[in-house]
Amino acid sequence: MAGNSKSAKVTVIGAGYVGVPTAAVLAHFGHEVVLAESNPAPLRLLVRGESPIVEKGLEELLGEGLSSGKLRIARSAAEAVEGAEFVFLCVPTPQGSDGSADLSFVEAVSEEIKTSLRTGAIVVNKSTVPVGTAGLVERVTDRDDIKVVSNPEFLREGTAVADSPAP
Numbered sequence: 261m262a263g264n265s266k267s268a269k270v271t272v273i274g275a276g277y278v279g280v281p282t283a284a285v286l287a288h289f290g291h292e293v294v295l296a297e298s299n300p301a302p303l304r305l306l307v308r309g310e311s312p313i314v315e316k317g318l319e320e321l322l323g324e325g326l327s328s329g330k331l332r333i334a335r336s337a338a339e340a341v342e343g344a345e346f347v348f349l350c351v352p353t354p355q356g357s358d359g360s361a362d363l364s365f366v367e368a369v370s371e372e373i374k375t376s377l378r379t380g381a382i383v384v385n386k387s388t389v390p391v392g393t394a395g396l397v398e399r400v401t402d403r404d405d406i407k408v409v410s411n412p413e414f415l416r417e418g419t420a421v422a423d424s425p426a427p
């Protein structure tokens with residue numbers, strides 16, 4: 261564990277280029293991480309300790325997390341957020357023809373998790389989204405007892421594992 265004195269309960273939703281390195285690196289740092297993915301194809305790989313994306317060092321970190329029990333894989337975001345102190349949203353925000361971000365995945369996952377979030381949970385938006393999206397997540401989750409914050413991801417595909425802890 262690199263300089264961490266406290267282990268947090270973390271859920272990462274979306275096992276793509278951002279979610280898998282984020283989950284594997286946080287587990288490596290000693291946090292208790294659940295990685296949720298709704299698509300069966302990447303899910304099947306992840307439960308076997310295989311990464312759905314190719315990134316240097318990622319499969320080793322996944323294997324380490326799964327065998328230590330610091331990293332678990334889940335299918336349902338709603339179940340995965342139960343008890344989590346931090347919930348990282350790493351879902352897609354594809355760009356439309358007019359350049360705007362499609363926020364439907366952010367909206368859908370917010371709806372999915374809203375009743376399962378524990379009191380005091382911090383929902384961290386790591387997807388690339390326009391200013392004001394924290395407000396959208398707040399409106400959809402409709403919970404006074406949680407917080408929504410923004411932590412945009414800056415990793416580059418190809419060096420994601422190294423970039424995750426060093427944005």
Ligand SMILES: NC(=O)c1ccc[n+]([C@@H]2O[C@H](COP(=O)([O-])OP(=O)(O)OC[C@H]3O[C@@H](n4cnc5c(N)ncnc54)[C@H](O)[C@@H]3O)[C@@H](O)[C@H]2O)c1
Nearest residue numbers: 274275276277278297298299350351353369387388413417
């Ligand atoms: N790829 C990059 O280099 C990069 C860098 C910085 C920021 N971003 C941003 O980060 C966000 C995620 O990008 P990505 O490249 O990781 O996307 P991705 O498509 O590789 O992965 C997203 C994953 O989320 C899953 N997902 C969607 N809805 C879900 C739900 N409700 N429950 C569980 N899983 C769900 C999808 O099945 C998919 O596997 C986007 O906003 C993107 O713009 C990407």
